[in-house]
Amino acid sequence: MGRKPKKNDSLPGSLDMLILRTLSLRDLHGYGIVQFIQQSSGNELLIEEGSLYPALQRLELNGWIDGDWGVTSNNRRARIYKITAAGRKQLALETRQYAKLTLAIAQVMGME
């Protein structure tokens, strides 16, 4: 499926973390999450939009996020996701691991 040149595949599993992070700031529907990640990364991170949905399912299944039907800003019915307490814990864990990893990579690269 390597059709997308800018697809974020450098850090597998990081999509979950990005979603959790996004939802820890505000409750959003699927499209909103994609938009937020793209905008807040200065359009550096372009995720394959479709892959968001399986990820959302997985996160919900693990009990980290909760989806509820609500209405978007332009008045369309949409599933609005919010992070759960377990999700916040998971986010904290993943953030720590991510920090460790990037630090390690930085050290290897002689940037530290």
Next chain:
Amino acid sequence: MTHVFRRLLYWKESARREALLREEMELHLAERAADLQADGMTAERARHEARRRFGNVTLIHEESREIWMTRFLSELGQDIRYGWRTMTASKTFSFLAILSLALGIGANTAIYSLMESILMRSLPVTDPESLVLLNWTSQPPQNASKQWVHVVHGIQGMFWPGDRGALVSGIFPYRGFETLSDNNPVFSTVFGYFDGHKHNLAIRGQATTAGTEYVTGGYFRGLGVAPAAGRLIEAEDDRPDASPVAVISFAASQNRFGGPPNAVGQSILVDNVAFTVIGVTPPEFFGVDPASAPDLYLPVRTSLLVEGPRAAQLFNDENFYWLEMMGRLRPGVSMAQAQSVLAPRFRQWVATTAKSEGELAKLPALILNPGAGGLGKLRREYSKPLFVLLAMVGLILAITCVNIANLLLARAAARRREMAVRLSLGAGRFRIVRQLLTECVMLASFGGALGILFAIWGVRWLTFLFSKGQENFTLHAELNWQVLGVTAALSVICGVIFGLVPALQSTRPDVIPALKDGRGGGSRHRMQHVLVVAQIAMSFLILVAAGLFVQTLNKLHSVQLGYSRENILLFSLNARQAGHRDPEIATFYQDLRQRFESIPGVSSASLSQSSIVTAGYAGKTYRGAMKIGSVPIEGASVMVVGPRYLTTMRIPSLAGREIDERDRQGSTPVAVISERLARTYFENDNPVGRRITLVDDKRDVEIVGVSGNLRHGGLKSGESSSMTVFIAASQYSPDGMTFALRTSGDPLSYVKSVHEIVRQADSSIPVTNVVTQAAEIDRTISREVMFARLCAGFAILALLTACVGLYGTMSYNVARQFSELGIRMALGAQRGAMVWMVLRRVLVLAAIGLAISLPVTLAATRFVKSLLFGTQPNDPSTMAIAGVVLFGAAMLAGYAPARRASRIDPLVALRHD
């Protein structure tokens, strides 16, 4: 676990969720397209670009579906596949586990189902709980000098022993029935009945025998039975002047009339007395005795017509006991209340029937028993054997469970390293436990499924065993699904517990020790030994029980009968029931005997009032007092026999001659006496030519010969050499007769000729009770045969299971000590020493098991004392043999692993981590 729940919920709502997911994605695409359009794209291009950026919608659908639904299923599938692989990888383990589970479940369910149907099932009538059986109890009828002193002067029915030598019975005189049934304040109905045994039932000229029950007018109303057709017997049918009517069973209506409606209004002949069928009982109804199912129900009063003038005494004699009774409690009345009301009433009446002070001193006292299950004959006879069997199968199930536990423990230990590896590779603990659980449940399910088959088959087989030798035995046993459920659940739970505990242990987060030595686990090792010891202890108990019952059977088979067992065909005819009368009946039988004797292959034929086995209580014979001069003969029984009886039965003739064709009506009445009688009353004198007085018949018979002693009443109960007086049938006025044919070859191959001859002589006489002498004798010990077979089977099963447990444990031990054994070998240990090292442990385990079991066995076997014959419950030789067998089996089970231990290559063992 909420995890699993959540997943299941997702799975359940999969269709709805999929639609919602589609909606979510549509929204996403629409919003993206709208944004792109706002950036200046055409609508067409924006939609296209949105799709491009989104990716493959179908694939994403698939992916998300997989996440919440398929993953669960696929993991389950994986578990099952993996479980199947493990099962097939260790075929022996799986086979043994499944087989022992199946046998345990099957045997338990079958025995319990049978027990339930015999001991606990209620009669298929309205509100069986309010039915009450009327019995009475009194002190033993014999006084100190063994004379019968009791208000019961005569009986037609049964006594059975109560507590402390008391006499218990359910039969009453007709006056007693009237006393209790008239104006009864506690019973809404009281009804009586008695077993009329077999009668000749002729329908449109075709005769067969039919089991008959005489019932009083309140019988069907009291039981609350509704007819399948017509109406049932009522009070007005049971009056002296009523026209004779009959009710037939559903089965009889189908066999003989082609259905209940056709039977109503038909006329039938019962022993040549005309009756009109007025109704048919419902299909499930079998009377009040679960052990029999009468074909014919007649009003009690009609016994005067059918049973002949003898029956008159039934209704008039206050000291003749024959009618059985049941009552139905009025609403709100308890059995205790009813007893307190009726007991004084009965006592008052029965006191008036006492003929002497001695009789007055031990009057029968009325007692009430629950009647929901019907008569207790079957229960009294079989409850103890069934409890013993149930205890045994319970033990088998315990051994089975222990075995499963042991096998699973050993396997869990063996797989500890595998678990540790899987854990360290990142498998979830829950995932692994679930895997192990799936395996246990799979084993248990296979075992359970096979167990159901065994149970179905077992119930049939047991019913066959129990009914063997009893004509018209109707045991309504069927598989009890509740019991099956409980036993199956028990073994599954056992499997799961013993599968799960080690599974949880071996998936402890701390995997390092397991990875390091892989074959540790001291506590489990001890646990296994405890389980093996328990198995051995239980097996010993079962082995001893089996030994005792086999011993009992052997003793019974070696009993001296005094007459021939093989090559004799027995069958019964009743010419009187077909209308033959004195004096013609004697010549009729005589003539038949000669015709039977002329069948090619029949060397001799004779007849008697019953077979020797049933001689004590069946057939019309002389039962009154006998005297030689003025000396009364005590304890002798009379057998009414035809010519050449001793020859046919191969009873030795010791002096004089046997009864032959010279002894006819009108010639000198003769008798042949047995050796013991001769020795007792004539000592060394020659009894031939002396006379015996039959006091009640007011006549003398001349002794013409002396026969060898023979054993009456079968193998178990009969006296070893009872005193017998044979008198000539032709000189006695016989009823039904049992013919005996000495044949060459299989006796049953002559049955056809017999039927042919009887049909020619009188086609209205049915031939009944066709059986070989050997089978007739074996009937008396059918319970012992069944017991010996079942117990031997159980013992083999228990022993096998225990050996499997032992083998598993020892193999595991050897595998665990692989390196240690290797070092020993390297250091020069002898092979024999290695074998001994392992076997010694086996012996120690067996010895501990035996030591624990011995006192338990000694205590437990006392409970089966009444089921044994010629053997003591603590029979030392049986115990010794059981012990030897157990040790032998244990050694065999331990030898394979021991041999393996002695074949270890030190180099391989030392290299092994």
